[in-house]
Amino acid sequence: MKFDNPEDIVQITPLWKGERFPNGRPKVPEDVLRRIRKITLEEAWGPLWNRGYQFQFEGDFKIIHPDKIMVGRAVTAVMVPKRPDLHETLLQYGHEQEGRKGFFNQWVIDSLEEDDVVVVDMFDKVHLGTYVGGNLSTAISTRTKRGGAVIWGGIRDNQQVVEIDNINVFYRGSDPTAIADVTMVGMNVPTRIGRAVCLPGDVVLGTPAGVIFIPPHIAELAAEQAEKSQVRDIFGFVRLKEGTYSTAQIDSPWNSTLKGDFINWFQNDPAAADYRHLNWEKEIAEARKHDGDGPQSSVRL
Template sequence: MTPVLTPENREKLKRVSSATLTTALFKRGFRNVFIQDVRPLGTVAPRMVGEAYTLRYIPAREDLDHLGVFADIEHPQRKAVEACPPGHVMVIDSRKDARAASAGGILVSRLMQRGVAGVVTDGGFRDSPDIAQMPFPAFHNRPSAPTNLIRHHAADINVPIGCGDVPVFPGDIVVGDGEGVCVIPAHLANEVAEEAYEQTAYEDFVEERVRAGESIFGLYPANAETKAKFAAWRSGWS
């Protein structure tokens, strides 16, 4: 059974950067964990941490994808918005195609009101100026006004997908910040959270010393003397 991300480590992941996480995962042999060409909308949203809940699109087909499909409560896009558990992140595989929207402001508002932790697509969102003003993490490739039906057929919910060329399995831990989105395999999430949190503490120490005029030699990476100085400094870091 995959270990559950602890509440303590969930909070730690809110304090670390996607850059630090990619390095922690690289140490474990994972090179493809940062979703390419996906950026945050706006600057008012908190950092994003949550388990992946996925939606997969395939190319639209004209006889199947028309406005009438939204009346069906089993339509995968609509169903996913109502089924994504609170605290999870909806991750949408739009095949890196932003020529039609993956979703729009109303659906994103619904996710926010339901307590979902955020939403990510490798396509685009319509109503993006409105979404950018929400206190809700949302990441996409670029704005896209046309309805999803023009380019996308909603096919599956909560199955393994590719988002921005990164494999995302349901339950993987998805972390988003100002640089973008990192995906942590679920079974590694707790140990990566703990290591990345400690690395963040050390990098805060390094930043402080560099700004005070110190050379990076012996500091980054640390020699024995620097490690001793950091240990003393670390006792006051929280």
């Protein structure tokens, strides 16, 4: 077996048609990551759930910075309890055949790029299962700039890690012991985090409610649908405060008058300026098909 094997990574991510890292990992554009930083977990969850991706969220974590959002591209690892023959074989192979240094967790962190997030299945081990401490968290900070880690296991040196402002860490528990009696059996492979599945290159969105793993080929769509929901809500809040429409009108499918009001507001109001990259042609075309059917059958923009 090989660690971080490009052929394997490309094989398990065939729906991604964009740029890839040299190891084959999908490289979702920085602009999409920027847009996802502004959306909520529920807004990202909807497009995934509706497309059959129903095991992408896990919320049972402790969080180093509970008030900070974390977004980045997943670098995954799978750890198992130590079995001596397997352990020595894989450790030796990594050192001698792939030129890797140190222990398994250091191999992963040494591979990180800007905007990466380490995603590790540590089989919920905390005692002797501390994947990072102060030193490795500092290395994650230096390499990723604004990424972090999602660890289904433990960390140590919490008082040091909490002082690192530019990353976040989601973890199951803390313990003063160092990592021991574990073996890495996969790097940039499918990884289970609690109830969720993460693949290399997934966009990791970490929030106070938990973590969602967004498949790279859906990431831009998720950002777009979330932004459209946000700007519709901004418009709705404005018109409700003005008393222009009732809540029933805002929450129901929009008729032609309301749709036209929204488009005029969207094109001219400063509150919509950050959303003007969005295109509404598809929604308008769909709405026009139903205008003759009455307001309740109109398609909401």
